[in-house]
Amino acid sequence: MGHDDPLHRRQIRAALIARHGWRVTSRVDGSVDVDVPPDVPSANAFADAVRSAVGALGYSPTVVIGASGRMVRVQTAETLQQAGRGAHGSLGSQRACDRHTIRADRRTAPTVRQGGVRPSPSRSLGASDGGVPSWLDVLEPLSVPYRSHLSQGSDLLTWHLEAQFRAFHVTADWQARWEHAAAAAADTWNKRPLLAGTDSGCPYSCGEVELVARFRTAGYTAYWISEWSGFPHVPSWQPFCIKRSELRERLPNVWEHDRALRSRFPDLDLGPSGGHPDVVAWRPGATEFRFVEYKGPGDSIRPKQAAWATALLRIAEDDASYAVVIGRVRQ
Incomplete structure (x- = not known):
């Protein structure tokens, strides 16, 4: 295991997205932020659900509600021990979100690649409206996936990610x-x-x-x-x-x-x-x-x-x- 790898944050984030479909952000300060879904009226009830979900993964989490009331922050002893990991190279300072911060709804617009197509912020999985397929998130993309030609000289547009x-x-x-x-x-x-x-x-x-x-x-x-x-x-x-x-x-x-x-x-x-x-x-x-x-x-x-x-x-x-x-x- 690489000593710079934020293993526990990554595992928690991947499981919460895969099992519950929540919007999750991994932070290099050792936290995992989970957005309260729009259709959930009570942040307290959602915090309990997040605590239970993370506990089911074998962790003993500390869960607090953010100041906005629409975000729940999770920390565990394991994630705090790995604080600072994942902040490297051109991906930002340790106060920035690390390479695992691509959210399920893809609201951040990417740079258009040469020959590529800018994805829309829609959450749809289809090609008709340009939505980024949510399953790509489990592959831990470095930036928002984009459409580009499959290969040089090809007219076929397919999803690409780094x-x-x-x-x-x-x-x-x-x-x-x-x-x-x-x-x-x-x-x-x-x-x-x-x-x-x-x-x-x-x-x-x-x-x-x-x-x-x-x-x-x-x-x-x-x-x-x-x-x-x-x-x-x-x-x-x-x-x-x-x-x-x-x-x-x-x-x-x-x-x-x-x-x-x-x-x-x-x-x-x-x-x-x-x-x-x-x-x-x-x-x-x-x-x-x-x-x-x-x-x-x-x-x-x-x-x-x-x-x-x-x-x-x-x-x-x-x-x-x-x-x-x-x-x-x-x-």
Whole structure:
């Protein structure tokens, strides 16, 4: 676990959003602020509900009502011990909200990216009114997600967000082992840069594993679908990863969705494999999938990945089910 990571604030915030749909802000002073919903007349009753919800996560919270009467502030011994964490680089001073302050209603207007579309402040999940899909919040975006072209030369607009990860610092022992190509491939599938297992708990990790872990923290069922199966599973990654060769047996619902999509659009030349987004996630009991394509430093969307996304969005009612996550790695 990185010593600068605000783990407890992040876990509390993700759980309150995922389980209750509340608007939650994580602060680097060790607090977690929860806005009183407009339809809740009593801040006192809401404070009791928040206290119970945080207590159910295994914490002993102190909960106070803000001066406005429309916000509840939560602190625990664990969050106060991590005060100051998350305030780094260009994200502001320690008095500013940290990288986990993107609220569910997305009221802050982002900078328009080149080729992108400014999201509206609407909370709708659909594409028709430009609302930012609320499920993207569990991936801990560094700024408000935005629409942009899927890839260079593509006319397809999809959701994009930037997410931050900590770099894994390779020790001398690992360095010596990974100088041998076979060991490096078997241990890491040649993924670079390797990441710290901040969310997953793995001794070292990659963006796909960390995104799956963030989904799971928020209550989703999620897996990394690896189209590349040339080596055995990395043991610590295996609980998060399913190979293409295992997909039909281990995730028949995802396999059937993928098979139907490929057969429906022969003009896209998808073939029997390749192109599936890196991460698939869904709520337990739900039938609606969320798909994420992860791109680390220097990566780009490949043609078959673009074709798969095109097929998905042809049949979707809107563009709310697919996103590209751009990884930013902090040393």
